[in-house]
Amino acid sequence: MKTVYLDNAATTQVDPQVLEAMLPFLGNVFGNPSSSHSYGRKAKSAIETSRRSIARLLHCAPAEICFTSGGTEADNLAIKASVFDLGCDHIITSEIEHSAVIKTAQRLEEEGNVRVSLVRLTGNGHVDLLHLQELLNQEGKAMVSLMHANNEIANVLPLRKVGEMCKEAGAIFHSDTVQTMGHFPHDLANLNIDFITCAAHKLHGPKGSGFLFVNKKLKINSMIVGGGQERALRGGTENISGIVGLAKALELAYEDMDAHKAHVLEVKMYMKEQLENRIEGVKFNGDSANPESLYTVLNVMFPPNKNAGMFTFLLDIEGVACSGGSACSSGASKGSHVLNGINAIEPNRTSIRFSFSKNTTKAHIDFAMEKVEKLCAVNVNA
Ligand SMILES: Cc1ncc(COP(=O)(O)O)c(C=O)c1O
Secondary structure, eight states: OOOEEOBTTTOOOOOHHHHHHHGGGGTTOOOOTTOOSHHHHHHHHHHHHHHHHHHHHHTSOGGGEEEESSHHHHHHHHHHHHHHTSOOOEEEEOTTSOHHHHHHHHHHHHTTSOEEEEOOBOTTSOBOHHHHHHHHTSSSOEEEEOOSBOTTTOOBOOHHHHHHHHHHHTOEEEEOOTTTBTTBOOOGGGSOOSEEEEEGGGGTSOTTOEEEEEOTTOOOOOSSOSSOHHHHTSOSOOOHHHHHHHHHHHHHHHHTHHHHHHHHHHHHHHHHHHHHHHSTTOEEOTTTTSTTSOTTEEEEEOOOBTTGGGHHHHHHHTTEEOBSSSTTTTTOTTOOHHHHHTTOOOTTOOEEEEEOOTTOOHHHHHHHHHHHHHHHTSBTTO
């Protein structure tokens, strides 16, 4: 073993069965789905079959699935539509949302379209529901955007409870479910929710493909204007192989969800135990060490170390691919806005996100632990 991949919250490897399902649409089946001839109809039929398959798994109507280029676009569409089409003038979100949410909200506020309130977080990064209620009680029409599971610290939001609070307050509720789609079952028929998002590449599907669930009671307009694709919600010729790959990835995820969860959780708890036994003074950020948190993510704060600033880089040289935060912020000198948001930054200590998938084994963890132990041997007093 020369390298191990422990960065599955950034992206996952495409499942061979997903690739196989996609290949015809990069080969012989190349029609434009908007064309009325047989080539076009074949492509269109693949899109609609994919849409039906996803809707069946999530317990929603096919018309409620709008295919996008992934999580970022889906988050943007949900938030902008809430403001421009649904009359929301108050966005309630949190400091530790993905940048696709937080930066979109900030931009809308800068442009004078809305005011943004950040809900208070508890010490380890959970949403303070009492404060959320206070914000919901304020004047104006609110939209709440809170992620289901945090991509860095693994905290899980009580989606049902927040959905009920939003319904009661007449607020629009969007949840970025990018990290839980295909990892937790979503029963949209029994959830008060307006928008949820998906990125195929987080569940062994292709990059550049995802969707936004838009509750059928809402009437929103497209953000990308052009042709009338996606029931006029998103102009542009569809990414057919990406859509087919997304549907296949979700189908596979649902087939074996319980077994995958048990396996991944076991791997994560094994790594946690190894770290506790072998690295003195190690801590875990947010809720990530809790077995009830997002089981794919473990966020580790290492003891003071001379190499603190270079830890991810040095681990990479040793063959361990992991991340200092979300993929977009890893390598950036500013550090993680999520760890900053929960005050989990300490001098000379570095935090690393290790994230796992169905392909991760205990042997991968043993390999990584050997390298981690070697780097940790250099402490600040050395
Ligand atoms: C929670 C969350 N939301 C949104 C995104 C963005 O998704 P995409 O890469 O498909 O644009 C990511 C990916 O890092 C994510 O982890």
